[in-house]
Amino acid sequence: MSVLKVGIVGGTGYTGAELLRLIAGHPNAEVAMITSRAEAGVGVDELFPSLRGYTDLKFTVPDVSELAACDVVFFATPHNVAMKMVPELLAANTRIIDLSADFRIRDAKLWSEWYHEEHLCPELLAEAVYGLPEKKADQIKDARLIACPGCYPTSIQLGFLPLIEEKLIDTSRLIASAASGVSGAGRQAKVDNLFTEISDSFKAYGVSGHRHLPEIEQELSEAAGSDVALTFTPHLLPQVRGIHATLFSEIRDPAVGLDELQFLFEKRYADSPFVDVMPLGSTPQTRTVRGGNMCRIALHRPQNRNTVVVLSAIDNLVKGASGQAIQNMNLMFGLEESAGLNGISLLP
Numbered sequence: 001m002s003v004l005k006v007g008i009v010g011g012t013g014y015t016g017a018e019l020l021r022l023i024a025g026h027p028n029a030e031v032a033m034i035t036s037r038a039e040a041g042v043g044v045d046e047l048f049p050s051l052r053g054y055t056d057l058k059f060t061v062p063d064v065s066e067l068a069a070c071d072v073v074f075f076a077t078p079h080n081v082a083m084k085m086v087p088e089l090l091a092a093n094t095r096i097i098d099l100s101a102d103f104r105i106r107d108a109k110l111w112s113e114w115y116h117e118e119h120l121c122p123e124l125l126a127e128a129v130y131g132l133p134e135k136k137a138d139q140i141k142d143a144r145l146i147a148c149p150g151c152y153p154t155s156i157q158l159g160f161l162p163l164i165e166e167k168l169i170d171t172s173r174l175i176a177s178a179a180s181g182v183s184g185a186g187r188q189a190k191v192d193n194l195f196t197e198i199s200d201s202f203k204a205y206g207v208s209g210h211r212h213l214p215e216i217e218q219e220l221s222e223a224a225g226s227d228v229a230l231t232f233t234p235h236l237l238p239q240v241r242g243i244h245a246t247l248f249s250e251i252r253d254p255a256v257g258l259d260e261l262q263f264l265f266e267k268r269y270a271d272s273p274f275v276d277v278m279p280l281g282s283t284p285q286t287r288t289v290r291g292g293n294m295c296r297i298a299l300h301r302p303q304n305r306n307t308v309v310v311l312s313a314i315d316n317l318v319k320g321a322s323g324q325a326i327q328n329m330n331l332m333f334g335l336e337e338s339a340g341l342n343g344i345s346l347l348p
């Protein structure tokens, strides 16, 4: 098989850099073009010395006609960027994997409510496939345009999906309390993300409404076949990488035991290379997924009462962003789903 030519728009951010790191070890893909307006002309390995010896590319200013020569273009840009270039790239038969939120919400009005702009190509929202491979592998294979799920949404959906699909829980009162490392906020300078502001501290944010809520509810409602209601509270962890989600739901039939739930999760994810259902009693840690594409999940039912607690941990930059984007690329181009993604998470 020939090697896929990959373009990356937004190559100097954390997810763009993570795409570079992962594609450098991919057997069937190479980065042919990488953009940055601020660093145009600078060598990639000058900005990221970790990549010395792996690339001789220089950053360029994004140019749609040049990007169209690629087999696939990843957008690792803030929202409202991809939608300006995607229609022209699709017209040139280039496939798109967008890591931003531009195509994740199928309702253009709802998208505008949360992202505070008019959508520029609402006609593509129905075509875009929400790229959670554990839910939509078949659609991903045929997709031209992938909306890669956000980092919180990935950890939360993978934890709730088996319970919802089997209609085992009350979906009118789901609760997700989740925490993210600071790289989730991107690489641009913000006072709130200074070392002195975030270290040795822990706080909630976006409590009254976070923009990830609508995509999570959209996808879980689709799985349930009816509207689900989620209370989602994100927190900021004083570390670089990692998302830890604690998910609460009420079981409909108290006679369904924890062993049965464990069996259900193991069966549901038996063919998913990047979901690890840990043994009962486990507590996944963000450090055990750091740098890898794995989502580790563990089930609990405290005091054997009716609340099921699911713990879910991912690396926000890998399974929560760039690793998941590559998993999508693999499926779209008929490659091994795990190609380039078999690296073990860092120890410790």
Ligand SMILES: NC(=O)C1=CN([C@@H]2O[C@H](COP(=O)(O)OP(=O)(O)OC[C@H]3O[C@@H](n4cnc5c(N)ncnc54)[C@H](OP(=O)(O)O)[C@@H]3O)[C@@H](O)[C@H]2O)C=CC1
Residues within 6 Å of the ligand: 009, 010, 011, 012, 013, 014, 015, 016, 035, 036, 037, 038, 039, 062, 075, 076, 077, 078, 079, 081, 099, 100, 101, 149, 150, 151, 183, 184, 185, 186, 187, 188, 316, 317, 320, 321
């Ligand atoms: N960080 C994370 O954990 C996750 C992030 N995401 C999403 O992925 C996307 C990228 O995130 P992240 O890597 O953190 O972002 P960063 O802020 O770290 O990087 C953004 C990149 O986009 C480029 N860029 C910014 N504005 C434009 C523009 N108008 N046109 C072209 N390029 C532009 C920047 O380069 P330059 O300005 O030089 O062109 C930079 O390379 C975002 O949509 C984010 O929400 C999704 C999941 C997890």
Ligand SMILES: CC(=O)N[C@@H](CCC(=O)OP(=O)(O)O)C(=O)O
Residues within 6 Å of the ligand: 099, 100, 101, 149, 150, 151, 152, 180, 181, 182, 183, 184, 185, 186, 212, 234, 236
């Ligand atoms: C810690 C932090 O600030 N995280 C970001 C979410 C991460 C992200 O990039 O959002 P997408 O997945 O939608 O792209 C936030 O809460 O807005």
